Amino acid sequence: MAGDEADDAAKIAILKDALYDKVRDHGSELRLFTQKDLMELGIIPAGNLLLLVRVVQALTDDKLFVGVNSGAGIAWRWRSREDAKKYTSLPNDETMMVYAVVDEAGADGIWNRTIKHKLNMHEAVVKNCIKYLETKGYIASMKNVEHPNKKMYIKANLRPSERATGGPWFTDGELDSVFIAELEDIVFEYIKTHSAYLGNQGPPRDAAGLRAPNKGIVKTEAEPSRGVKRPATEITNDDQAGPTKTHHADGTATSTSGAAGRPRGKVYLPMPAGYRHYPTVLDIAQMINDASFTNNTTLGPHEIQQLVDVLTYDGLIEPIKVNGRRGYRVTRPTKQDTVAFSERRKQREQDGGVLIDAPRMGVKPPTNGLTEAPCGKCPVFELCEEGGPVSPGNCVYFMQWLDIEDSVLARPNGAVTV
Amino acid sequence: MLVTQNGAELCALLIDEIYGELPSRIFAVLLNRGRSSLPQLVQYTSMSPRQLRHGLAVLNQHSLLYFDVNSDNGMTVYEPNTDNAYNLARIGKVLEMVDTSLSPSAKDVMQSLLLSGQTRISDLVAAYQSKIDHASNVAKLVKDEGDDWPELNGTNGDVQVVKMPDTSINSAGQLNSVLCRLVEAELVEVIHKKTFLSPQDILRDVEKETLDKYFLAGVKGGKGKIEFQEKVADGLRKVRDESKSLKRKLEQNGTAAKRRKLFSGVGMSNGNGTHEEESGDPGLDPKQVIRINWEKCLVELRNRRLYQFVADMIGENTAYVYAVLLKLLTKRLARCRLDPTIDIKEGEEDIGVGFVTTDEILDNLKTGIDLSLGLGKATKDKISSKAAEVIHEHPPKKKLFIAEAEVDGDASADEEDEEGSGSESGESDAEYEVRGRSSAPVGNGTKVKFADAAAGKEQRLDRPGQLRQHLLLLAESTQHFVRHCGPDEWTVDFVPLMHTLCEAELDSVIEQRSGKPGLRLVRLLRDKGKLDEKSLQNVALMRKAEVQQKMLEMQTAGFVHIQEVPRDNKADVKKSFFLWFCDIEKSATHLVDTSYRTMVRCLQILEVIRQQEKDVLMLTKRTDVKGREKDVMRKEYYDRYSRFRENEKKLFAQVMRLDDFVSLLRDF
Numbered sequence A: 001m002a003g004d005e006a007d008d009a010a011k012i013a014i015l016k017d018a019l020y021d022k023v024r025d026h027g028s029e030l031r032l033f034t035q036k037d038l039m040e041l042g043i044i045p046a047g048n049l050l051l052l053v054r055v056v057q058a059l060t061d062d063k064l065f066v067g068v069n070s071g072a073g074i075a076w077r078w079r080s081r082e083d084a085k086k087y088t089s090l091p092n093d094e095t096m097m098v099y100a101v102v103d104e105a106g107a108d109g110i111w112n113r114t115i116k117h118k119l120n121m122h123e124a125v126v127k128n129c130i131k132y133l134e135t136k137g138y139i140a141s142m143k144n145v146e147h148p149n150k151k152m153y154i155k156a157n158l159r160p161s162e163r164a165t166g167g168p169w170f171t172d173g174e175l176d177s178v179f180i181a182e183l184e185d186i187v188f189e190y191i192k193t194h195s196a197y198l199g200n201q202g203p204p205r206d207a208a209g210l211r212a213p214n215k216g217i218v219k220t221e222a223e224p225s226r227g228v229k230r231p232a233t234e235i236t237n238d239d240q241a242g243p244t245k246t247h248h249a250d251g252t253a254t255s256t257s258g259a260a261g262r263p264r265g266k267v268y269l270p271m272p273a274g275y276r277h278y279p280t281v282l283d284i285a286q287m288i289n290d291a292s293f294t295n296n297t298t299l300g301p302h303e304i305q306q307l308v309d310v311l312t313y314d315g316l317i318e319p320i321k322v323n324g325r326r327g328y329r330v331t332r333p334t335k336q337d338t339v340a341f342s343e344r345r346k347q348r349e350q351d352g353g354v355l356i357d358a359p360r361m362g363v364k365p366p367t368n369g370l371t372e373a374p375c376g377k378c379p380v381f382e383l384c385e386e387g388g389p390v391s392p393g394n395c396v397y398f399m400q401w402l403d404i405e406d407s408v409l410a411r412p413n414g415a416v417t418v
Numbered sequence B: 001m002l003v004t005q006n007g008a009e010l011c012a013l014l015i016d017e018i019y020g021e022l023p024s025r026i027f028a029v030l031l032n033r034g035r036s037s038l039p040q041l042v043q044y045t046s047m048s049p050r051q052l053r054h055g056l057a058v059l060n061q062h063s064l065l066y067f068d069v070n071s072d073n074g075m076t077v078y079e080p081n082t083d084n085a086y087n088l089a090r091i092g093k094v095l096e097m098v099d100t101s102l103s104p105s106a107k108d109v110m111q112s113l114l115l116s117g118q119t120r121i122s123d124l125v126a127a128y129q130s131k132i133d134h135a136s137n138v139a140k141l142v143k144d145e146g147d148d149w150p151e152l153n154g155t156n157g158d159v160q161v162v163k164m165p166d167t168s169i170n171s172a173g174q175l176n177s178v179l180c181r182l183v184e185a186e187l188v189e190v191i192h193k194k195t196f197l198s199p200q201d202i203l204r205d206v207e208k209e210t211l212d213k214y215f216l217a218g219v220k221g222g223k224g225k226i227e228f229q230e231k232v233a234d235g236l237r238k239v240r241d242e243s244k245s246l247k248r249k250l251e252q253n254g255t256a257a258k259r260r261k262l263f264s265g266v267g268m269s270n271g272n273g274t275h276e277e278e279s280g281d282p283g284l285d286p287k288q289v290i291r292i293n294w295e296k297c298l299v300e301l302r303n304r305r306l307y308q309f310v311a312d313m314i315g316e317n318t319a320y321v322y323a324v325l326l327k328l329l330t331k332r333l334a335r336c337r338l339d340p341t342i343d344i345k346e347g348e349e350d351i352g353v354g355f356v357t358t359d360e361i362l363d364n365l366k367t368g369i370d371l372s373l374g375l376g377k378a379t380k381d382k383i384s385s386k387a388a389e390v391i392h393e394h395p396p397k398k399k400l401f402i403a404e405a406e407v408d409g410d411a412s413a414d415e416e417d418e419e420g421s422g423s424e425s426g427e428s429d430a431e432y433e434v435r436g437r438s439s440a441p442v443g444n445g446t447k448v449k450f451a452d453a454a455a456g457k458e459q460r461l462d463r464p465g466q467l468r469q470h471l472l473l474l475a476e477s478t479q480h481f482v483r484h485c486g487p488d489e490w491t492v493d494f495v496p497l498m499h500t501l502c503e504a505e506l507d508s509v510i511e512q513r514s515g516k517p518g519l520r521l522v523r524l525l526r527d528k529g530k531l532d533e534k535s536l537q538n539v540a541l542m543r544k545a546e547v548q549q550k551m552l553e554m555q556t557a558g559f560v561h562i563q564e565v566p567r568d569n570k571a572d573v574k575k576s577f578f579l580w581f582c583d584i585e586k587s588a589t590h591l592v593d594t595s596y597r598t599m600v601r602c603l604q605i606l607e608v609i610r611q612q613e614k615d616v617l618m619l620t621k622r623t624d625v626k627g628r629e630k631d632v633m634r635k636e637y638y639d640r641y642s643r644f645r646e647n648e649k650k651l652f653a654q655v656m657r658l659d660d661f662v663s664l665l666r667d668f
C-alpha cells in the first residue's frame, strides 16, 4: 500500500511537470484553461478526471497554477516558476494572501485599504505583510494619477499601466506641464511655418489707396516686429494707445493703416483657397517622431490630436478641411511673427522672459474698448459708485491712465484771469 | 434696447453731455417711471410745466422721445427712446463714416442735422444760406476770423469739433446735391406722422386698422390668424417704408449714378470730388422734415467692423476687397437685424441680401490697390481648385450655426467636400486640372491663368484672377465671411457670421482677462457642452489646481457657469457632481452691461476733471478769449486747458471704443 502511495506520488509528480510544461506551451500567463482544455492536452491518461483534479490541486499547492473563477466555472492559468517560488518562500499565509491580491491587481495596482477589505484582515496585519513584501522587493508602492492621494501597491516587476500613469503627459503621477508646453511650441511652430506662406510685405500704401476706406476705423497697433524687446516706456503707454488712435473728430488725424506702421519685411500670408497641404495630425506625429524630440516616449496620433485640439481651443490654429482631408492652419497669419523659432527661444532665455512683450506662441488678442479702459481691469469695479467709498471722483486708476498727477486734484479753485 | 440700470444711467449721461441737464433729467425720470403725461411729469419732477415743455421739446427735436396722443382725452403721453439716446455715443463714428464713404461736405450736413435734430429742408437751406453769405462777407473783410458755428452746450465745450472744414458747403445747389446723396444712401430719412409713435403703439394702430378694414367680423380660426398676421406685417412694412418717401421720389427720376452717366456720357467710377456735380439733381421738397437714419448708419458701421475683422484675421488686401463687396451688397439693406415679424415671412426662407458678382466688385475697386499682395503662393499641384471653387447655393442650416462655430472645421461646407474626396485623392494633376476647369464657372478663365502664375513668378494673374483669389479665400475662411453662392456670385450670411464674430470678440476679452488657459477652457466647453472638472483637466491638458482656479475666476467674471447635478433625489450637495458650461448669450449680456457701466464711468470721470479745471474752463467761455485761447491766455492756463481738451478727447474716444464692443454684441 505504501509502495502504491509512493508510486502514486511519483506518478503525480511526473504528470504535474508534464501538464505544467504543456500548458506553458499553449499560451501566455494570461490564458485561462478550463478543465476541458486541460484534459484535451492529452497528458492525463484515459480521461481520468479524478487524476486530473489531483494533479491540478498539486500544481495549485505549488503556486504554479492559479485558480480563477471565470464566468463559465473555474479555470486556471499558469504562473512562472520564479513567481511561484516567491510565493512559497513567504513566511505565512497572510503575507501570501496579500501578495496574491497585489499580484491579482496587475498593472493598475491596488489601494492598501482595498487589500484590507478584500481579505478582511486587521489593518496592522496587512501593514506588516506589506512591509515585509516591500523590503523583500516583491511589491512596490506606486502613484496612480486617477487617485493621487491613495497609497497604491503594485508587483515590483510590473510597469504601471497607462491608466495608472496617465500616459505620456504624466511624469511620476504629475502632469508634466513643461513637457507639454515644449511640445505645444513645436507643434504650433510647425503648423505656422507649414500652413502659411512667408512672403514679402507690400510697399507702404499710397494715400489714395487704402487710406480712404479705412481711415480712423482700423485699430491696428503700430506693432514692432514680434519677439523683439520693447522699451519699458512703450509698454506702459499701451493703455493710451487705443483712444488716441481712433479719435478723429477734427478729421485731421492720420490714418493708421496697419502696414504703414510696420517696417517692410517678411510676413506670413494666407495660402490660396483650396490648398491641399495643410499639415494633418499624421504629418505632425511623423515630424515629432522623426525629430525624436521625445526620448523614450512615442507619441501616437491620439496624443498629437490632443495637442492639436488644445492649440485649437487656444485659438492659435484652426482646422480646415479640403476635399475631406482635415489639416490645420495658423490663425491670423499676417499678424504672426517671423522670427525664427530658435532665435526667439534664445531671446526669451536671455531676458528670462521679462522684457518680451509677446505671448509664448502666436499673437496677442486684439484689444477692445472694454479691456483697455481702467474699469475693465479694475479690482473694485463692483464696488465703485458715485458717492461710495470708491468712486469716479477719487479714482486713481483713471488719473494714472489720463496721466493726471494728484497735485492737480488738490489745486484750489481760485479766480483765474487772462 | 434692453434697459438695465447701467444702461439708463448711460443714456441720461449722454444726453446731459450733449443736450444739457434739463432734458437729461426729464429723460431719466421717463426711464424710471415709464410712459407719462405732462401733469404726471410735473408731479414726479417738481419742475414747472414751462421747464418741462422746454425740455421735452429739446428731447423731441432730437428724436429722443416717443409720444402718443390719447384719442379719448387728448392727453399726450411721452416715452423715452432709449435706442436713439444710446446712439449719441456713436455720433463721432457716424460722422467719420460719412466723411470717408461719401464726402466731407456730406459730413458737414450730417453734423448740422446732429446739432439741430430733425430739420425742415427749407430751414437747413436757410441756415446754410446765411452761413454761406456770412462766410463770403467775412472772407472779404478778414481772412482768418474764427468760425461762428454754434456750440451746443455752452458749458461743455464742443463734443464734436465744430470747426467748419474748408470743404463745407458753399452753394445752395451743392447743398441740395449733398442731401440727395444722403437720402439715396438712406442715411437720412423723412419724418412722417407715425415716426414718433413707439413700436408698440405702431403695432397697436396697425392691428386696429387691419381689423377695421379686413376683419370686421373678427379673426377666426388658425387660417384667419395667419392671414391677419400677414396683413399686419404688410401694414407695419408700409409704415416703415414711409420714411423712405424722399428716396423713392428721387429714384423715380432715375438714380444719381444713372443721371450722371447721362450727363457725362460715361459712368464716373468714383464721384468722390468735394464739389459734386450740381447738375441733374432734382430739388428736394423744402417742406419735408428730415433726420438721421441710425439704422442704416449701423449697417455702414457694421461693414467697417467686418472690414476690421478680415484685416485682422486674413489680411488687409483681402479686407479691402471685402469692404467693396459689402458696400455693394448692403446698398439695399435697411438694417442689421431683421425684424422677425415684418421681414421674415412664415414658411419662406430668409429674405437674403441678394448677391454681388465678381465683375461688379471689379468695377468698384480702387485702381491703386495691388491685389497681387496679401496672398501666399503655391504651385498648382498643391491646390485643389475644385475644393476652392465649391459653390453653396443655400445658406447653412440654422442648427449648424452654433454647432459649427469656428472650432469645428467641418460645417456643412465640408460635408459636400467629402463627397468628392474619395475620387479626388488619387487623381493625377492632369485629370485634376480638367475637372477643375470643367466645374469652374465659365467667367474669366481664372483657372488657367492661376496655374500659370503659380508655375512661374513672373507670369502673374490678371486682375480679375487676383480678385477671385481673394474672394475664394474669404469663402474658405472658417468664419465664412463670404458664401460663393453661384458662378461668379458672392453673398454674405450675416446672421451666422455675426454670431461667429461675437464669439471671437468674447474670446479676445476672455483672453485679455484670463489668459490663454482661460480661453482654452471656455472654448473647450463651447465645443463639448457640459463637462465636469475631471474631463476639463484631461482635455485641456492642465493641472487640477490651475483648472480650479481659472474656472472660479471665470465664473466670477461671468464667462462660465456651473450646474449642480444631484446623484439621487435626496439632493445631497456632498454627493452631487458639478458640471461646467458656458452660455454665450448670458456672457454677452453681462459684458454689454459691464460696458455700459464702464462708459458711465468714463463720462463721470470727464465730469470730475471738468470740475478740476472749472476755473480755466470758465475763462475760455469769455467772448474775448473764445477762439483765440492760445494767444490770449497765460501759458500756464493754456497748458491746463489743452491738457483738459486732450483728456476729454481720450475719454470720448474710449466711450466710442466701448460702443464698438456693444454694437457688435448687441446690434450688428
Ligand code: SF4
Pocket (backbone or CB within 6 Å): A374, A375, A376, A378, A379, A380, A381, A382, A384, A385, A390, A391, A392, A395, A396, A397, A398, B601
Ligand atoms: S475705481 Fe476707477 S477704474 Fe475702478 S471702476 Fe471706478 S472709475 Fe473705473
